[in-house]
Amino acid sequence: MRKSQGEGIFLTIGHLIILLCALCAVIPIILICISSFTDNDTLIRNGYAFFPEKWSTYAYRYIFNSGNSVVHAYGISFLLTIVGTALSLAVTTSLAYVISKKDLPGKGILVFLVFFTLLFNGGLVPSYMVYTRIFHVKNTFWGLLFPNLLMNGFNVLLMKSYFVTNVPNEILEAACIDGSGECRTFFQIAVPLAKPIIATIGIFSGIAYWNDWMNGYIYLTKRTDLYSIQNLLNRMIQNIQYISQNATVLANANAGLASIPAVSVRMAMAVLGVLPVIVIYPFIQNNFVKGITLGGIKG
Amino acid sequence: MRFRKYLPLYIIALPGLAYLFINNYMPLPGIVLAFKKYNAVRGIFGSAWAGFSNFKYLFSTQDAFIITRNTILYNCAFIVIGTVCSLTIAIILSELNIGIKKFYQSAILLPYLISSVIVSYLVFSFLSTENGFLNNTILKALNVQPVSWYTEKKYWPFILIFVNTWKNSGYTCIIYLATIIGFDRAYYEAAEIDGASKWQQITKITLPMLRPTIIMLILLAVGRIFYSDFGLFYQVPQNSGALYSVTNTIDTYVYRGLLELGDITMSAAAGVYQSVVGFILVFSANMIIRKIDRESALF
Numbered sequence: 001m002r003k004s005q006g007e008g009i010f011l012t013i014g015h016l017i018i019l020l021c022a023l024c025a026v027i028p029i030i031l032i033c034i035s036s037f038t039d040n041d042t043l044i045r046n047g048y049a050f051f052p053e054k055w056s057t058y059a060y061r062y063i064f065n066s067g068n069s070v071v072h073a074y075g076i077s078f079l080l081t082i083v084g085t086a087l088s089l090a091v092t093t094s095l096a097y098v099i100s101k102k103d104l105p106g107k108g109i110l111v112f113l114v115f116f117t118l119l120f121n122g123g124l125v126p127s128y129m130v131y132t133r134i135f136h137v138k139n140t141f142w143g144l145l146f147p148n149l150l151m152n153g154f155n156v157l158l159m160k161s162y163f164v165t166n167v168p169n170e171i172l173e174a175a176c177i178d179g180s181g182e183c184r185t186f187f188q189i190a191v192p193l194a195k196p197i198i199a200t201i202g203i204f205s206g207i208a209y210w211n212d213w214m215n216g217y218i219y220l221t222k223r224t225d226l227y228s229i230q231n232l233l234n235r236m237i238q239n240i241q242y243i244s245q246n247a248t249v250l251a252n253a254n255a256g257l258a259s260i261p262a263v264s265v266r267m268a269m270a271v272l273g274v275l276p277v278i279v280i281y282p283f284i285q286n287n288f289v290k291g292i293t294l295g296g297i298k299g
Numbered sequence: 300m301r302f303r304k305y306l307p308l309y310i311i312a313l314p315g316l317a318y319l320f321i322n323n324y325m326p327l328p329g330i331v332l333a334f335k336k337y338n339a340v341r342g343i344f345g346s347a348w349a350g351f352s353n354f355k356y357l358f359s360t361q362d363a364f365i366i367t368r369n370t371i372l373y374n375c376a377f378i379v380i381g382t383v384c385s386l387t388i389a390i391i392l393s394e395l396n397i398g399i400k401k402f403y404q405s406a407i408l409l410p411y412l413i414s415s416v417i418v419s420y421l422v423f424s425f426l427s428t429e430n431g432f433l434n435n436t437i438l439k440a441l442n443v444q445p446v447s448w449y450t451e452k453k454y455w456p457f458i459l460i461f462v463n464t465w466k467n468s469g470y471t472c473i474i475y476l477a478t479i480i481g482f483d484r485a486y487y488e489a490a491e492i493d494g495a496s497k498w499q500q501i502t503k504i505t506l507p508m509l510r511p512t513i514i515m516l517i518l519l520a521v522g523r524i525f526y527s528d529f530g531l532f533y534q535v536p537q538n539s540g541a542l543y544s545v546t547n548t549i550d551t552y553v554y555r556g557l558l559e560l561g562d563i564t565m566s567a568a569a570g571v572y573q574s575v576v577g578f579i580l581v582f583s584a585n586m587i588i589r590k591i592d593r594e595s596a597l598f
Contacts, residue, residue, distance in 0.1 A: 006497070007496065007497050010496075010498065011394065011497075014391040014394060014395070015391075015395070017387070017391060018388065018392065018395070018403050019403075021384075021388055021403075021468075022402075022406035024465065025406050025409055025465065025469070026406050026409060028421035028422075028424065028425065029409070029413075029421065031421070031424050031425075031432060032420060032424055035424060043430060044429075044430060046435060047427075047429070047430040047431060047432060047434065047435025047436065048424045048425070048427070048430055048432045048435070048436075049432065049435070049436060091315045091318055094311045094314060094315055095312050095314075095315025095316065096315075098308050098309070098312035098315075099312070101308060104305060104308060105302070105305060110316070113316070113319060114319065117319060119578055119581055120574060120577075120578045121326075121574060122323075122327045122329055122570070122574065123326075123330075123567075123570030123571070123573060123574050124550075124554060124566075124570060125329065125332060125557055125563065125567040125570050126326035126327065126328075126329025126330055126332065126567070126570075127322070127326040129329050129332070130321070130325045130326045130329065134325070148322060150322070151315060151318050151319070151322070153319075153323075156315070181307060182307035182308050182311070183307050183311065186311060207412055210414070211413070211414030211415075212414070213414060213416045213530075213534075214530075218558065230414050230417075233416045233420065234416045234534070237416075237419060237420065237423065237537060238537070238538070241449075241537045241538070263430060266420070267420070267424070270417050270420040270421075273414070273416070273417050274414075274417050277412050277413065278409075281405070281409065281412065285405055285408075288408075289408070289473055292470060293474060293477040
């Protein structure tokens with residue numbers, strides 16, 4: 001069919017709008033990438049720019065040569081993400097599998113217990129009290145790993161509905177008849193069949209751990225050696241803000257500013273902070289999008 | 300006998316249930332803190348009762364009004380502008396061919412995966428008073444005086460709405476796009492044969508068929524209208540005191556009360572206020588969704 005002229009114009013305008021949106025989405029990221037490769041003096045003189053006068057790889061050389069806290073924080077972030085995602089998947093999958101069992105006595109209560117957490121929560125203050133007073137997670141690695149991120153009721157319900165619709169009960173029952181115990185059925189039959197949803201939830205949880213700064217911000221008050229890359233970035237921007245706001249009061253404002261890394265180094269750190277996400281993005285995108293669609297449709 | 304058969308299943312579910320108990324249920328009794336006169340030595344349960352006086356005090360301050368107003372108004376703006384943007388993008392994307400569609404979709408979803416700390420760096424690279432891209436390049440080119448962005452209140456509602464739309468449109472857009480792709484192409488073919496233009500197809504077929512999804516997503520967002528994205532309101536304005544009156548939401552107020560000002564009871568009272576009103580809203584939103592379409596309801 002021949003496309004009419006009106007349709008052509010429509011498509012062109014549409015294309016322009018979408019191009020603009022896509023540019024808007026990536027431009028800030030490109031700007032910090034370029035800034036991280038800009039000579040620091042140029043950056044201070046001309047400001048952040050897309051076409052800097054002078055390029056430099058000083059920031060990256062500084063970060064990787066001086067053996068400073070950045071590499072360490074990076075290590076913590078990786079460790080946290082890997083351990084956190086693995087634990088989170090183990091806990092989420094097992095609970096989701098059990099509450100997907102139709103004939104389990106007390107199933108209704110268990111589903112409700114998971115579901116209620118989506119509707120009502122005590123908020124920050126009581127949970128801070130529980131974690132600091134009873135579990136003493138303050139200034140420990142547990143403080144990064146445990147609060148709020150380890151399991152999320154929404155993911156449990158998402159996985160449960162996958163088990164109900166995509167893992168046929170007949171297969172599980174057949175395994176039982178063949179003498180497979182409940183544990184074996186779970187590990188050898190149910191888990192392999194649920195691989196797609198496990199991958200999706202793993203991505204959600206991995207991104208949540210990599211991006212989290214809140215747990216470190218709340219629970220790491222002294223142990224800055226446990227800072228993840230997000231916490232380190234956060235601390236740095238706060239120090240800058242504090243010094244510039246109190247510049248007149250602080251006699252040693254200059255000394256303070258000198259101890260903060262150069263602008264280009266800060267930008268390089270931010271780039272390193274998003275880099276893993278951008279690198280794995282093409283590989284996880286399909287699964288991630290599927291997960292959003294699933295979650296969106298089921299609330 | 301029956302119980303013995305299921306025992307392994309309960310054991311499999313145990314880690315998940317234990318986590319729910321610790322993370323979500325143990326903090327609940329701590330809610331009474333909002334009704335107490337907190338004494339650190341005696342602990343939450345040993346402190347004397349204060350009845351509703353914490354709440355009375357909270358609502359007698361300007362703060363209660365400001366944080367409620369900010370939380371609700373920002374959310375309303377996010378819902379309206381976010382819906383319009385993601386709908387527009389989804390509809391245009393659905394008209395493009397597969398290869399290019401995937402490319403644009405990846406770009407637009409990317410900001411959703413970036414942590415709020417890094418978003419605050421991105422925003423800072425544009426808004427920094429000394430080196431920011433806006434002050435140094437754009438405003439200079441337009442011959443406008445540089446603006447001290449982090450102390451000028453009047454710009455922030457726009458900045459926050461923009462950043463939120465930038466970060467979250469990709470996500471909602473995917474849900475709309477998945478719905479549009481699921482539509483029966485026969486409607487469009489028939490419309491084309493009858494000579495309907497693209498614009499007519501969108502307004503007469505796509506939008507009416509999307510209506511249930513739009514209503515559902517809006518209702519879900521309305522249910523969450525008492526909650527705000529802590530990272531957006533705390534990190535992006537860099538906790539700048541000059542901006543509090545336009546950036547303080549219930550979540551940032553609770554956080555500051557607990558960890559910056561040490562005003563735990565006030566913070567707890569605000570937290571309970573949020574939990575209770577939030578619960579009522581989520582619950583009512585769900586009831587309405589249930590009336591419209593049982594399948595989409597959470598419960």
